[in-house]
Amino acid sequence: MTRRSLLLGAGGAAVSAPAIVSAQRLGSAPLVSVVGAGVFGSWTAEQLRRRGAKVTLIDAWSPAHSRSSSGGESRMTRAGYGRDEIYARMALASLAEWQGLSKAAGLPILIPHGVLFFFQNDLSYLLASLEVHRRLGLATQSLDKAALQARFPMIDFTGVEGGMFEPRFGALMARRAVQTLVQRFVASGGSFEQRHIDGVSGVPAADRIVLALGPWLPKMFPRLLGGRIVATRQEVFTFAPPAGDARYSPAQMPGWADFNGGDVFYGFPDLEGKGVKFAHDAHGPEVDPDTQDRRFSDQALAEIVAFRDRRFPGLRGAPLATAEVCQYENSSNGDFLIDRHPDEPRLILVGGGSGHGFKHGPEVGRIAAELALDGTAPDPRFSLATKGAKQKREVI
Structure with missing residues (x-):
């Protein structure tokens, strides 16, 4: 996970080619690296694994560490979103995943x-x-x-x-939820590596790279995301x-x-x-x-x-x-960011939890996995193009 401002295409200048050279053709067991083991990154890694990818999940610290937006004790899960039906549907679909994870865990993850x-x-x-x-x-x-x-x-x-x-x-026990998910991901064949990634060039070679860096995402791409995620x-x-x-x-x-x-x-x-x-x-x-x-x-x-x-x-x-x-980590309008990097389509950007994202982790992961493996375009609300540089939250 980078801690320096990097340059990449619209966000700046160069990523060395070996970092994103396709290790094999997408299809049979594509190789995917997911950087960031918060709720978005961990669920993306798990959804990719379920779809047959060989996945490495990477974080500089442990999953849901104390400085991440997925750390801490509790997060609310709810379907009350006013007229924003897309989030009500995502919360409802995610609820089934949280219920399943809670049943499998030794301690409760969902408290209804x-x-x-x-x-x-x-x-x-x-x-x-x-x-x-x-x-x-x-x-x-x-x-x-x-x-x-x-x-x-x-x-x-x-x-x-x-x-x-x-x-x-009800409540999701946040740190426990992410740590349990990562444990089960590894037990089911996924890989977790705790290492510092100093820029995209440090990510292991893969067919796709998913960057789910939470508040560090705009630090990696300051020119591309500065003002769009704060x-x-x-x-x-x-x-x-x-x-x-x-x-x-x-x-x-x-x-x-x-x-x-x-x-x-x-x-x-x-x-x-x-x-x-x-x-x-x-x-x-x-x-x-x-x-x-x-x-x-x-x-x-x-x-x-x-x-x-x-x-x-x-x-x-x-x-x-x-x-x-x-x-x-607020996107400019409160909608999530799930999109390809505009200059390097093998990079998938996932972020902008905006204070309401934790509950949606399973669905964000599904959407990001389908974009990475199948090219399935997410809802336009999650595109980079809809994120302006002026903060005006429209999702509560």
Whole structure:
């Protein structure tokens, strides 16, 4: 995984030819190198393996390491995407893969405690989500304020006009999920190598090279992807619930998101005793994943505590359990990037998780694998051409 700005075609200048010389014709056991063992890269490697490719997965550190966007404890899986049916469908298809991986693992990967979205003022996102879910046959429940308060008494729904509950979805245990997937990938014939790749020229010779580098992807191709994918600082906090109070357990409390216009807070119940999680889904300042300060800020903590005390009055005064600093890698519009490099078609670029990508790992991997092996074009939304240089998130 590179840590230097490289030059390649539209992104700069040269990649030495041996790095991407075809080792054999695509067909029988094509050779594919996947660089980046986060959720996108690991699922791409597994989907390629299932399709008969000989796959080497490479990362400079261990899968889902602490500085990656796939590290950490929990990620939300949900099909609520407003009018963006493409992501609802991808989440639903991916859910089956996560369920299978969770059943095969020694510890749970998917915790299906349900997901609750609630809304103030503008209900357009809610209504659009419910319409998509009806078409998909999902058992999503529409709840008015009275029903919300009766069913989820640990939350104060002041100002809320309506909500939706997705009973099949919940939390994915992120680091465990990726590490389990890579273990099973290797046990099934794939190869994992922990090594530093200083540019595309350092990747082993292969028929295809998939670059799923998360926040390091724009560092590899600064001229091509600079501004199109941007890493931003994100802070996450957990608080210890009161002793003996089971309201904040996964058996009673869902994952949740409070939609207030474009301002969204979200969180989880007390998963595996780590504490009740809170985060603000707003893009922080742009950062370098190699050098950003991983200490939490007093300002971010104060903002979360103020929100917590207003929406979750039973947690007022709850002690801070953990504080973590990570990053999103945001595409300019929030859509994923799954496309060929414009000057070297044997390079596949996969990234732009944009804070909502983890749940879609299985489907992103499938789409990337089909592009690499069969040339099947992804949905145009995932093309490089749709990513401008100005940040304007359109997917929430």
